Amino acid sequence: xxxxxxxxxxxxxxxxxxxxxxxxxxxxxxxxxxxxxxxxxxxxxxxxxxxxxxxxxxxxxxxxxxxxxxxxxxxxxxxxxxxxxxxxxxxxxxxxxxxxxxxxxxxxxxxxxxxxxxxxxxxxxxxxxxxxxxxxxxxxxxxxxxxxxxxxxxxxxxxxxxxxxxxxxxxxxxxxxxxxxxxxxxxxxxxxxxxxxxxxxxxxxxxxxxxxxxxxxxxxxxxxxxxxxxxxxxxxxxxxxxxxxxxxxxxxxxxxxxxxxxxxxxxxxxxxxxxxxxxxxxxxxxxxxxxxxxxxxxxxxxxxxxxxxxxxxxxxxxxxxxxxxxxxxxxxxxxxxxxxxxxxxxxxxxxxxxxxxxxxxxxxxxxxxxxxxxxxxxxxxxxxxxxxxxxxxxxxxxxxxxxxxxxxxxxxxxxxxxxxxxxxxxxxxxxxxxxxxxxxxxxxxxxxxxxxxxxxxxxxxxxxxxxxxxxxxxxxxxxxxxxxxxxxxxxxxxxxxxxxxxxxxxxxxxxxxxxxxxxxxxxxxxxxxxxxxxxxxxxxxxxxxxxxxxxxxxxxxxxxxxxxxxxxxxxxxxxxxxxxxxxxxxxxxxxxxxxxxxxxxxxxxxxxxxxxxxxxxxxxxxxxxxxxxxxxxxxxxxxxxxxxxxxxxxxxxxxxxxxxxxxxxxxxxxxxxxxxxxxxxxxxxxxxxxxxxxxxxxxxxxxxxxxxxxxxxxxxxxxxxxxxxxxxxxxxxxxxxxxxxxxxxxxxxxxxxxxxxxxxxxxxxxxxxxxxxxxxxxxxxxxxxxxxxxxxxxxxxxxxxxxxxxxxxxxxxxxxxxxxxxxxxxxxxxxxxxxx
Numbered sequence: 001x002x003x004x005x006x007x008x009x010x011x012x013x014x015x016x017x018x019x020x021x022x023x024x025x026x027x028x029x030x031x032x033x034x035x036x037x038x039x040x041x042x043x044x045x046x047x048x049x050x051x052x053x054x055x056x057x058x059x060x061x062x063x064x065x066x067x068x069x070x071x072x073x074x075x076x077x078x079x080x081x082x083x084x085x086x087x088x089x090x091x092x093x094x095x096x097x098x099x100x101x102x103x104x105x106x107x108x109x110x111x112x113x114x115x116x117x118x119x120x121x122x123x124x125x126x127x128x129x130x131x132x133x134x135x136x137x138x139x140x141x142x143x144x145x146x147x148x149x150x151x152x153x154x155x156x157x158x159x160x161x162x163x164x165x166x167x168x169x170x171x172x173x174x175x176x177x178x179x180x181x182x183x184x185x186x187x188x189x190x191x192x193x194x195x196x197x198x199x200x201x202x203x204x205x206x207x208x209x210x211x212x213x214x215x216x217x218x219x220x221x222x223x224x225x226x227x228x229x230x231x232x233x234x235x236x237x238x239x240x241x242x243x244x245x246x247x248x249x250x251x252x253x254x255x256x257x258x259x260x261x262x263x264x265x266x267x268x269x270x271x272x273x274x275x276x277x278x279x280x281x282x283x284x285x286x287x288x289x290x291x292x293x294x295x296x297x298x299x300x301x302x303x304x305x306x307x308x309x310x311x312x313x314x315x316x317x318x319x320x321x322x323x324x325x326x327x328x329x330x331x332x333x334x335x336x337x338x339x340x341x342x343x344x345x346x347x348x349x350x351x352x353x354x355x356x357x358x359x360x361x362x363x364x365x366x367x368x369x370x371x372x373x374x375x376x377x378x379x380x381x382x383x384x385x386x387x388x389x390x391x392x393x394x395x396x397x398x399x400x401x402x403x404x405x406x407x408x409x410x411x412x413x414x415x416x417x418x419x420x421x422x423x424x425x426x427x428x429x430x431x432x433x434x435x436x437x438x439x440x441x442x443x444x445x446x447x448x449x450x451x452x453x454x455x456x457x458x459x460x461x462x463x464x465x466x467x468x469x470x471x472x473x474x475x476x477x478x479x480x481x482x483x484x485x486x487x488x489x490x491x492x493x494x495x496x497x498x499x500x501x502x503x504x505x506x507x508x509x510x511x512x513x514x515x516x517x518x519x520x521x522x523x524x525x526x527x528x529x530x531x532x533x534x535x536x537x538x539x540x541x542x543x544x545x546x547x548x549x550x551x552x553x554x555x556x557x558x559x560x561x562x563x564x565x566x567x568x569x570x571x572x573x574x575x576x577x578x579x580x581x582x583x584x585x586x587x588x589x590x591x592x593x594x595x596x597x598x599x600x601x602x603x604x605x606x607x608x609x610x611x612x613x614x615x616x617x618x619x620x621x622x623x624x625x626x627x628x629x630x631x632x633x634x635x636x637x638x639x640x641x642x643x644x645x646x647x648x649x650x651x652x653x654x655x656x657x658x659x660x661x662x663x664x665x666x667x668x669x670x671x672x673x674x675x676x677x678x679x680x681x682x683x684x685x686x687x688x689x690x691x692x693x694x695x696x697x698x699x700x701x702x703x704x705x706x707x708x709x710x711x712x713x714x715x716x717x718x719x720x721x722x723x724x725x726x727x728x729x730x731x732x733x734x735x736x737x738x739x740x741x742x743x744x745x746x747x748x749x750x751x752x753x754x755x756x757x758x759x760x761x762x763x764x765x766x767x768x769x770x771x772x773x774x775x776x777x778x779x780x781x782x783x784x785x786x787x788x789x790x791x792x793x794x795x796x797x798x799x800x801x802x803x804x805x806x807x808x809x810x811x812x813x814x815x816x817x818x819x820x821x822x823x824x825x826x827x828x829x830x831x832x833x834x835x836x
Contacts, residue, residue, distance in 0.1 A: 063622025359442025
C-alpha cells in the first residue's frame with residue numbers, strides 16, 4: 001500500500017524501504033528502489049541508503065518520500081497493490097519512468113489505483129468513477145468518455161475551461177447563476193443570502209462534535225454538572241508574560257525564580273516557624289518531665305502540655321501557609337517556564353525539528369516540567385524545613401549535653417560518605433532514565449502517527465516488541481535508581497538506630513550517676529529521631545531533586561538552542577510589500593542529523609530577480625531545490641551563502657513576524673489543526689467574519705467542497721485534517737492563504753492532490769489572486785507552469801532555464817523535454833492488463 005501521505009519513519013532510507021520486509025537483502029532493496037525510480041537520488045544522498053531521513057522523512061522532498069514509499073510497497077511483492085495517488089509529487093519525466101516500471105511490477109497482481117492525473121489511468125484495465133461515496137460508472141477509458149459526463153468533467157484539461165477575465169475578484173455577495181445552470185455551484189449561489197453575507201445552510205449546523213472515533217466521546221450529563229458546579233476562576237497567574245517569552249542566553253534556577261522574591265521570602269519565614277516549633281517541642285517535654293513528673297508538680301505538667309498544644313497548633317498553621325504559598329508560587333513559576341519553552345519552540349527553525357523527534361520535545365514540555373513542578377511545590381519546602389531542623393537540632397544537642405552530642409556525631413562520617421556515593425550514582429541513573437523515557441515517548445508518538453503504515457505492512461507485533469524493549473530499557477534504568485534508594489535509606493535508618501542505642505546506653509549510665517536528668521535523656525532520644533528524620537527526608541527529596549536537576553538541564557539545553565533564523569537586532573517593520581524578490585548568489589545546504597551542515601548543497605549559486613506582481617513557476621525533477629527556494633523566501637531557513645531580498649531589503653533584516661504576516665503559504669502537504677473548517681480557514685485571521693471566510697473559500701473554489709461536508713463550515717476537522725482527503729485539505733489551505741490577503745503568495749504543489757476539473761477551478765481563482773501580487777508556484781503539473789508569467793527550470797539546485805512557456809518551448813531545452821514527456825502522457829495509453 002502506498003497512501004497519499006507518504007509517511008516515513010525516523011530511520012535510514014534502507015530501513016524505510018525494508019519496513020515491510022526486514023529480512024530483505026541489499027540487492028532486493030536496491031531493485032525495489034530502482035523500480036520506484038528512487039535509486040539515483042538515494043545514491044546521491046550523503047550516506048546513500050544509510051542516510052537518516054528524519055521524523056516523517058522531513059529531510060526529503062515530497063517526491064522523494066513518495067518514491068521511497070513506493071519502493072517499500074514493491075519490495076513486499078504483494079498480491080494486492082494499492083496506490084493512492086502515489087505519484088502526485090513527482091515530475092512528469094520521473095512519473096513516466098515509474099509508470100514504465102510499474103507495468104512490470106503490476107503484471108499478474110490485482111492493483112487498485114486512485115488517480116488524479118490522467119497519465120495514471122493508462123495503467124488500468126478498468127476505471128471506476130465515484131461521487132459522494134457512490135459508484136457512478138465503471139468501464140474502460142473509451143467507454144466512460146462516451147457515456148459518463150462526470151468522467152469527462154474530471155478529465156477536463158485546465159486550459160480547456162477558458163480564460164479568466166482579469167481584474168475580477170470574488171465578493172461575499174450573491175452571484176446569479178447562468179440560465180439553465182443546474183450545477184452544485186448554481187444551487188449554492190442561489191442559496192447565498194446577500195443580507196447575511198453567508199450561505200445560511202452551511203453556518204447553522206450543529207456545532208457539537210460528532211460522536212465518532214476522530215472527535216472523541218461527548219461530555220456526559222454528570223461531567224457537565226460537575227463543571228457547572230465549579231467556582232468561577234478568579235485567580236490570575238500575575239506573571240510578566242512579555243518577559244517570560246523573551247529569549248535568554250543563560251537560564252538557570254536563579255533566572256527561573258526571578259520575580260518571585262516576595263512570596264519565596266514569606267515561604268521561608270513560614271518554614272522557619274515550622275522548624276522552630278518542631279525544635280521547641282522536645283524542650284517542653286523535657287521541662288514537663290523534669291519539673292512536673294519527677295517533682296510531682298501537676299501545674300508544671302499542665303503548663304508544658306498547654307504550651308506543647310500551642311506549639312503544635314502554630315506548626316500546623318505554618319505548614320498550611322507554607323504549602324499554599326509554595327504551591328501557588330510554584331505554579332506561577334512553572335506557568336512562566338512553559339511560556340518560555342513554548343516561545344523558544346516557536347522561534348526555532350525547521351532544521352531543529354528535522355533532527356529532533358517530536359516525542360523528545362514533548363518530554364521536555366511534560367515529563368521534565370512535571371519533575372520541576374513536583375520538586376518546587378513539595379520537595380523544596382521539605383528540603384528547607386529539613387535543613388533548618390537538622391542544624392537546629394545539632395545546636396540543641398550541643399546545648400543539652402556535649403558528651404552525648406559527640407556520640408551522635410560519630411555516625412556522621414559514614415553518613416556523609418554514603419550520601420556522596422548515593423548522589424554520584426543516582427545522577428547517572430536519572431539521566432539515563434530521562435533519556436530512555438524520551439525514546440519511549442518518541443517511539444509511541446511515531447507509532448501512533450504511522451499506524452496506517454504499521455497495519456498495512458502487518459508490523460504490529462514488531463512494533464509491540466520494539467516498544468516493549470524500549471520500555472524495558474527505561475524500566476531497568478528506573479530500577480537501578482530504586483535499587484540505590486533501597487540501599488541508602490535503610491542504611492540511614494540503621495545509623496539512626498545505632499545512635500539511639502548508643503545514647504540510651506551512655507545516657508542511662510549517666511542518669512544512674514545523677515549527671516543527667518531523665519527529661520534530658522528523653523529529649524535527647526526525641527532529638528535523635530528528629531536529627532535523622534531530616535536526613536531521611538533530604539534523601540527522599542534528593543530523589544526528586546535529581547530528577548528536577550536532570551530535567552532543568554534538558555530544558556536549559558533546549559532554551560540555549562540557537563534559532564537558525566535569528567531575528568535582526570534592529571528589525572525593519574513591514575506594513576506592506578511591493579513583492580519584488582531577488583536571489584543574490586544564494587547557496588543552501590540542509591543540516592545533517594547531528595546539526596552539522598551537509599557537504600552537498602541543495603541550492604548552489606542562485607541569481608534570480610522576480611519583479612513585483614509577477615507569477616513565476618518553478619519546475620524540475622523532485623529534489624531539484626524548488627521547494628527549498630520557496631522555503632527561503634518564507635524564511636523558514638536562512639541561506640548558507642548569498643542573500644534573499646524583498647523590495648531591496650535582506651529579509652534577515654526584516655521583522656520576521658511582520659514579514660510573514662504579508663505572506664500566504666500553501667505547503668506541499670497541507671496541515672490543518674483540530675477545529676471546524678471555519679477555524680481552519682481563519683487560522684491566519686482569527687477575527688475574520690463568517691462572510692470573509694466564505695468569500696475566501698469561494699475565491700479558491702473550496703465552497704462547493706465544503707458544502708458537501710456534514711455541517712458545512714462547522715464540520716469538525718480532526719488532527720492534521722485526517723478525516724479529509726488530501727485534495728480537501730489543499731483547498732482549505734488555499735482558502736486559508738487567501739483570507740490573509742498576502743502581498744506574496746507561495747504555492748508549493750498546492751494542487752497536486754486535486755482532480756483536473758477542481759484544479760481548473762483553483763487555477764482560475766489563483767490567476768485572479770495572483771494578478772495583484774507576486775506569486776511563486778512550485779509545479780509538477782506543467783499545465784500549471786504554462787499559465788505562469790515566467791517559468792524557471794531547476795536541476796540539482798541550479799537554475800538551468802528561465803523564460804516564458806513559449807520561449808522555453810522554442811529553445812527546445814530541458815523544459816521542452818519535460819513538456820514533451822508531459823504531453824505524451826496526457827491521454828491514457830492502451831490498457832496493459834495491470835489492474836484486475
